Amino acid sequence: MNLKALIADRLAAGFARAGAGDAPAAVGPATRAEFGDYQANGAMGAAKRLGLGPRELAQRVIDGTDFAGIAARCAVTGPGFISLTVADELLADALADRRIQPLPAAKVVMDYSSPNLAKEMQVHHLRSTIIGDAIARVLEALGCEVIRQNHVGDWGAQFGRLVAHLNDCGEDAVHLADLERFYTQASARVDEDPAFAARARRVVVDLHTGDAATLARWRRYIDVSLAHCQAVYEALGVSLRPSDVRGESAYNGDLAAVVADLAAKGLITESDGALCVFLDEFKGKDGSTVPVIVRKSDGAYLYHSTDLAALRYRAETLGADRVLYIVDARQSLHFRQLFALAKAAGYGAGVSFEHHPFGTMLGADGRPFKTRRGGGTRLLDLLDEATVRAGRLVQAKNPTLDAATTDRVARALGVGAVKYADLSKNRTSDYVFSWDDMLSLEGNTAPYLQYAYARIQSLFAKAGIPVEAAEPPLGPLATAEEHALALQLARFQETLEQVAATVMPHHLCSYLYDLAAAFMRFYERCPVLDSDLRNSRLLLSRRSAETLATGLGLLGIDTVDRM
RNA sequence: GCGCCCGUAGCUCAGCCGGAUAGAGCAUCGGCCUUCUAAGCCGGCGGUCGAAGGUUCGAGUCCUUCCGGGCGCGCCA
Structure with a gap:
């Protein structure tokens, strides 16, 4: 309710x-x-x-x-x-039934994660991936049909460079680390060697026109790269599956038709050999207009055309009511242009297209984030480090746990901490990436919520009954702590609806933190097992555990019974 | 040059169509384990909400200007 x-x-x-x-x-x-x-x-x-x-x-x-x-x-x-x-009776009603009430049915297509392939996933891929995933799960919990679309970058110039470079040196790459190294070499050559740059562009044309040898090579690199992405998703506890991948290449066959359609609708202007659309919405003060280039002068298509084809597919083939793009704020102009172009072309009338941006990742110095070597930080390294640190802490705090349990708990706490550190921020603009903040395990962090959950499990273990044995009705709320906890529990539904309406998971994080804090205060102040109010307090504990587990689950964070 | 986003405590961040004395965590200082997990609880310290105007009964929130930061702007995505 x-x-x-x-x-x-x-x-x-x-x-x-x-x-x-x-x-x-x-x-x-x-x-x-x-x-x-x-x-x-x-x-x-x-x-x-x-x-x-x-x-x-x-x-x-x-x-x-x-x-x-x-x-x-x-x-x-x-x-x-x-x-x-x-009134206590309203809280008792709310706590009698913990089911989530569905919103009116809707079909929502979500474009998130969408990494460029041929490179390892870096920390800057984290935001889109986990924000999108949390929103997808919340919408599903509220009864929406969510169609995930991992719009991977598998068709762009990076593959031209890579394939051209590997053709030149006669090597092949079967591991991602090799791809990564070759890609770095290829990028350097593009900057220094105009002839190579031209060959790389030529390879893109070969790829787009279906040259068999080029396609075969491309396919192998894609497979290696996608397997890596999937491993990262699994390590992260993200719900994306290989079947959710529908990358840029999937729209290759639609591009010519989309551009022809724009031409038929009188939207295309040729400028310096490129096919452009000039939209009034983007007219500057001086009367000039920033064009949307849908086909380059060499005949190759760009991401505007690909994204437009994808937009049409999502609206018309998938039948979306809403399409959510969880993409970096730097793409804001692109999406304004894309949506305006769709409107001008008459695609997806009645569909809500929404770009939900997030900020650029900055370093501790407030400058755009880079490591000393000038690269990024591998997402898997971050997760491993988080797990190692959590493991040391688990061992110190609870040395009686066996090795397998310690590992499992360390994973849940470490990965949870990384995800929570990011999900708990509402930064539509830039945010500071801090290795130490990401790996913090105290205070307003995932382990705090997981700890509250584990305490409740321990409470029931001590009582010798399963959690489900605590049943309604809620008894009288004798203390301020009980009232506050019951109230917070009853606010779960409105919180989920708020997350769905704003597309901002940090509201759920704040809610769960407040819930855990309300439980901690209740737990410190109100004896449960040795109390006249035992049944009611056990029910409050049960609902707290269930709500924490459900809420953390929606964020893609695991709970543990002991820690 | 034009456009978008942002500026809240030493640091990292909340602040829900404008509403009461601006809230957390970290850091720092102090108190609480012979009772259900101290990864916790309680308290102290710490902010002229970038600046100045304006609208309003009421502004961190809306408008204008300025300062500071980030990003984007015809053939990368």
Whole structure:
């Protein structure tokens, strides 16, 4: 149940009776706990139009609202806030059933992760991959049909360079590390050797026109590279599967038709031999327009055309209601152009195309992130280091665990910490990558949430009963800690809906951290096993464990029973 | 030059259609393990929310200008 929506609904009737039916109740969590659990700020904004004092209107709203079963107390506070305390019976209802309520059915296509192949996955691939994955899982939990589309870069100039270079030196690459090395060499040659650069471009044309030898070579490199990506996804606990891969190459056959269609619709202008679309939305102050180039003067297509073909496929073939692109903020202009182009071409009318950007990764110095060697940091190295550090800590804290359990726990905590460090940030602009922050295991980190979960498992082990044995109903909430914990548990639904609406997983992280903290305070203050309120407190513990496990699961983070 | 994003405590970050005394973690200082896991709990220290104007009953949040940072801008993706 969505408490916030329920309260807003009830208050809406009160606003209507008070003559302010069009005013939003503006319900949110109370900013100050002393005044209750939720507050509605709408009376203050509406009062002026009605010629009433804000407190007077707030009182009229309260008088006209039916609080039966939802609020234990409701009062006007401050300049005209409506503050209310949620009734225990409502919390008992909320905790009786932990099922998530579905949103209206929708088909959502999600483009995320989408690494360029031929290179190992680096830390900068982390954001798209795990943000997208968390959103995909949350949407599925809310009943949406999610179609994952891993739009890997498997068709661009990097393969021209790679294949041209390997043709020249007569070598072949069967391991990713080799590919990586050869690609670096090839990139260097492009900068120094114009003749090589020309050959590399020629190879791209061969590839795109279906030259058999080139395609065979390309296929081998792609397979090596994709196997590596899949290994990273599995190490990360990301839900992407090989069947979710639909890379740039999948649209090769559509490109000519898409461009022909744009031409037929009168959108194409030739400029210096390239086929361009000039859109009014991108006209500058000086009257010049930044063009969208859909075909180069040498006949090759670019990512605008590929992305447009992909957009059309997602809208028309997959039948999406929404298409979410979880892509670096540096692509913002590209997506504005892409969506404008789709609109001009009449593709995907009625479909919501959304670019959800995230910031560029910076180093500790605030400059774009690079290692000393000028490269990136391998994602697998980061995960390994996190696991090693967590392993040392697990061993120090709990030396009685056997080796296999220690390894498993270390993996869950280490990988969880890395993911949580990234997912818990709402940075639509740049963010600072810090090796130490990523690997931190104290405070507001995944291990804190996992620790709360493990404590609950331990509690039930001590009680000698399975977690499921704690059943409703919830008893009286005798202490402030119990009330606060029950309230936080009851807010899970509204949190998931908020994540779905904003496409921002950090709201779920904040929620789970607050939940774990509420549980820790409850646990420190309220004895469970040796208490008259044992049943009720066990139920609070059970729901805490379930909600933590479910929430962490949506973030792609594992829980452990002991740590 | 034009455009987009950002600037909150020493550091890393929250702050939900503008709403009460701006919140966490880390760091630092102090208290709490003979009772359910101290990876924890409680408390102290720490911010003129980049600056100046404006709108508003009310601005970290909206508008304008300036300063600072990042990114993007016709044949890479």
